[in-house]
Amino acid sequence: MSRPDGPSGDQNAKSTSSTEPGSADGDTPDDVSSAAGRDAVSTAAEKRDARKIVTGEAKYTADYGGQFPDLAEAAVRRSDIAHGVVTDIDTSDAEAIEGVYAVLTPDSAGMPDGPYTSAGQSYPEPSPWDLRVLRRRVRYVGDPIAAVAAKDTDTARAAARAIDVTYEERPAVFDPDAAVSEDAPRIHDPDAVENVQSGADYDRNVEAHLAGEIGDVEAAFAVAAERDDRSVVETTWETPYQSHCVPEPHTTIARRDEDDRYHLVSSTQVPYHVRRQLAHLFDVPIRDVRVTKPQIGAGFGSKQSMVIEPIALALAIAADRPVKLEATRAEEFHAMRFRRPSRGRIRSVVTDDGDLQAIDMSVTTNSGAYGPHGMTAAVSVGKKPLPLYAGTPNLRLDATAVHTNLPVAGAMRGYGAPQGHFAVETHIAEIAREIGMDPIAFRRRNLIGEGDVETASAILKSGDGHGRRIRSCGIDECIERGKAAIGWDDVDQPPEDHRHRACGVALATQGSGIPGDELGAAHIKMNEDGSFILQTGAVDLGTGADTVMAQIAAEVLGARPEDILVQPSDTDVSPFDYGAYASSTTYVTGQAVRKAATEARDQLFAVVARLLDEPVDDLVAHDRAVHAESSGSSVTLEELGYASIYGDDAREQVMGEASYSTDESPPPFAAQFADVTVDERTGEFEVHELVCAVDCGAAINPDLARGQITGAMHMGYELAAGGELTFDEEGRPNVAGFRDYGMPRTADQPPLTPILVETHEPTGPFGAKSVAEVPTNAVPPALSNAIRRAVDVRITDLPITPEKVKSALDQRRESADDV
Structure with a gap:
């Protein structure tokens, strides 16, 4: 794996730095490797939306409904049974209710009926396409069957309740171990699923199965059976469903705008992925879909899935007016997305001296009724904690994602790692007890350290050369x-x-971030008064990402964080970004912001060099000005803002743009x-x-x-x-x-x-x-x-x-x- 040169993001750098991959033998660190000498970075700048949030002035998706006088409210009729087929849907009573604008079923004209995945993650999506917008084949209590748009929320919910659904009920299975047995009910027809994942066996309700090995695990256990100075320790574990408990429910406003394009205001973590997925699902060009992300009341991974946007858009088309769909709190607890349950076993070999010789980990996760994030989250249960002890010469991971007739699992903060660390770190404690070592001393003996190359995170990849240097x-x-x-x-x-x-x-x-599978981009431009407009496609979920982006840009430009206005994500105007997940925003998008700000700063230096007749290499930016170090001359950012745009000899818009991806x-x-x-x-x-x-x-x-x-x-x-x-x-x-x-x-x-x-x-x-x-x-x-x-x-x-x-x-x- 190539190792990129470290960025030179110091505001006092005298030349444009490169973040392209460099030598595999060493790295060039940032020009500033501590907080000393920094103005905007490594400081406790106030979270830029904090006061709006605590005063109630922040505007979330539902608050934008007031912009549309003809807004309709929506509700969803969901399955009452865990498994079966809808044989009849009678919507006549619902349609007869005054104030109902549209009632949709799987058979409604114009209703998308192709398969898709709700997983907003990369492209092609590493999840099976096994969902339909509205479903006749229901697989858990909560599956969406029909949807209503009406004059207000009460009317919409009353109409949804009035829809009469007749089922042909089928046996259901709720335990992953029971689901893979030969006599278990089959939850999915393999012929109806596209983008099938590795190791899938729908006859046994297996969504995906992957296994990988480093070294020779069986040989290590065979040696342990023959030697008195080896111990074998085995443990099991189990974790449950967990709710994201987001303060703001999933909410979307969908409409057709004045240019006959589809515009969604949505509380999503992944605006660009939602745009792409909707374009595919509704068979329209990507250019005809716009997704705007306002303030979000937390996501934690729950809004990394496209759960309600297709229903809202289908209703908006059918009702020919803007439609707002907001999940109820009860729906948040059974019909949105959750941390997936997991169970498994770990066996290990350890010497009497405390050296780990082998770890053998098997994982089974419960994907629930459908498969978003199923394969990737299942393998993450193992490959995220195992790097802690990646010096262990023999490692094996066997991961299986299984379907049951329970709610749909998705992405959640940690993405498999909390389940995996519970398994590994309780197991490590048991090993220490078994051999009579202090639990901290045992960990330290086997821990990975700076300078090591760990390959455990790439245990499922074949061949040499995979891994990361610490x-x-x-x-x-x-x-x-x-x-x-x-x-x-x-x-x-x-x-x-x-x-x-x-x-x-x-x-x-x-x-x-996800190595080799992320992209962040940024654009920044200077205003006349020395302030800047920063656009990124990154999504601030309440974490303070916008504040951090402003600090990074301000540090490069010699400005203050409050001088940097960060605009919210909008796929029509923001640069591309994969979205907020996998702990990528600061590391990936932050580098794009740093590069874009560096480009803008170089333009500033060129302007100052002309104004002061000073060499560019002698210029530094700090304290809201650009200074010539040798002569002591300086020009404020405000003076530069006016000079660059209204100057007598040369005029230019000072701006920078960049994208960043990395392995x-x-x-x-x-x-x-x-x-x-x-x-x-x-x-x-x-x-x-x-x-x-x-x-x-x-x-x-x-x-x-x-x-x-x-x-x-x-x-x-x-x-x-x-x-x-x-x-x-x-x-x-x-x-x-x-x-x-x-x-x-x-x-x-x-x-x-x-x-x-x-x-x-x-x-x-x-x-x-x-x-x-x-x-x-x-x-x-x-x-x-x-x-x-x-x-x-x-x-x-x-x-x-x-x-x-x-x-x-x-x-x-x-x-x-x-x-």
């Missing part, structure tokens, strides 16, 4: 600072004999700690504190980075000990809202302590890599490991509850009594 790694410092913050070496036991306290640890890693994906690292007291009589546990120390490279905005860590820990804690989506024996959801789900509330949330461990990633903008996902991964294993150390029982299935702890304690006592 150019920045602060995992040791993360461990040390996390240990100190949690009080690892100084745990005070409660005075009661039945209460026991301990700390648990788990490590985590992730990526920074690199530098991993951030994290050390997660949990401090827990467990009551051995009841199984109840109190989490005193969660501490997460994260190496995200250089933090462009430290406050926003800490906010990302804190929010991610909350989401990880919810998976570890909070909400769970459950279903009755007919596949009907038991959760219809936040009260049913059990997401930890303020009173339930333990103190969360984020720690930034800054390193310098030479391939990232100003040394940055990613931060958004990696802190999500390790709370569940850290909590399970803490309970194991406190009362010597292991909880292997999430969520961890007092009932499960009590049951495990009772079983341990019974086993001791039998002995």
Whole structure:
């Protein structure tokens, strides 16, 4: 793999830098490798939309409905059964309701009937095309059957309820292990699915299956069977569905504009992917589809899928007016997208000295009724955590994605990594116990480090040459600072004999975008007053991405972040971007912004060189001006803005544009700690504190980075000990809202302590890599490991509850009594 030269993103650079691939033997780091000397980067600039959000002035998709006086509201009639065929749809009662403009069924004129995938991820999509906009063959409770557009929400929902649906019900299957048995009901007809994925076997409800190996795993286990200085450790695990719990439901406004083009205002993470997918589905040129992304009330991966946009657009065409479709909270909890359940087994070989010789990991994920992200998320369960211990000479991963008659899984923050880290990091703790080593010392003995080349993330790729060199790694410092913050070496036991306290640890890693499969672009232009307009196709989900982009541009141009106006994504005017997912925005789009700003700065330097008769190589930009270092002369950005546009001798628009893609994906690292007291009589546990120390490279905005860590820990804690989506024996959801789900509330949330461990990633903008996902991964294993150390029982299935702890304690006592 080629290794790109590091960018020279310092605002004081005297020449245009290159980010093209360079020598494989070394990297050129940023001109500035620390916060010293920086003006806009590595500072806590205020999140630019924070005040709008807290004051209620921010405008989300639903707020744009007021722009359309003839706006219709929409509702969807969804399946009441988990599996079957719709034999009749009677819409007469719905159509008779006053104020109903359109009622659509799968047989309606103009309704797209071709297959597609809702996965907004790359092209060609690495997911099967197994969906229809409205469906006669229903595969879970919640499948969309019909849709209504009416004068208001109440009328639309009343009309949707009035649609009479008759079914031919079929047997359903809800467990992945049962789904692959020979006598299980077949959920998909393989002849009706396009873009079938590797290893698919629809006769056994297998969406995809992949396996890969490094070294010779079976040989390592054979050696262990013959030698006394080898131990074999085996563990199992299971994780449940998890909801994204987005504050803003999925919402879309679809209309035909005055130029007879389709325009969607939508709360999506992937505007350009939605545009492409809609053009395919409705058989229109891409140029005739426009997607605008306003303020988004969080996504966490749920809005990386195109879930409701096709229904809204079909209704807008049928009703011949703008249509707004907003999911109900109940629909968010059963008919949108979720973190996929997983289960599996890990076996490993370890020497008595603590050297890992082999890891053999098998994974089964539950895709639910359809397959968006099924294959890629399933393999991520293994290939995301395994790089932590990539020095292990023998690795094997076997991953299977299975269909059941439950809700559709999709993308969610971490993308398989939380499930995988729960599996790997609880397993690593069990190995340390087995051989009598300290859990941190054992990890450190086997951890990957700076300068290493890891191939575990490419375990499914054939041939040599796949892997990534670790150019920045602060995992040791993360461990040390996390240990100190949690009080690892100084745990005070409660005075009661039945209460026991301990700390648990788990490590985590992730990526920074998808290597070789990302593209970000940026355009920036200068106004007369020295301010700038920055356009990117990146999507700020509330993370502060727009703030970070403004800081990067300001640092290059010598401006202030508030001088950079970042416009929201709009496929008609914004440069292309893959969207907000895979922790790519700062690393990939940030580099495009840095390159575009550098191009604009070079134009500024040319103008100043003419004005001051100074050599370009002597110019630097800072403090809202361009300075000649030798003479001390300077020109303010405002003066340059007017001079460049209205000058007497030469006039030009100062602007820059660039795109950026890379084969690199530098991993951030994290050390997660949990401090827990467990009551051995009841199984109840109190989490005193969660501490997460994260190496995200250089933090462009430290406050926003800490906010990302804190929010991610909350989401990880919810998976570890909070909400769970459950279903009755007919596949009907038991959760219809936040009260049913059990997401930890303020009173339930333990103190969360984020720690930034800054390193310098030479391939990232100003040394940055990613931060958004990696802190999500390790709370569940850290909590399970803490309970194991406190009362010597292991909880292997999430969520961890007092009932499960009590049951495990009772079983341990019974086993001791039998002995």
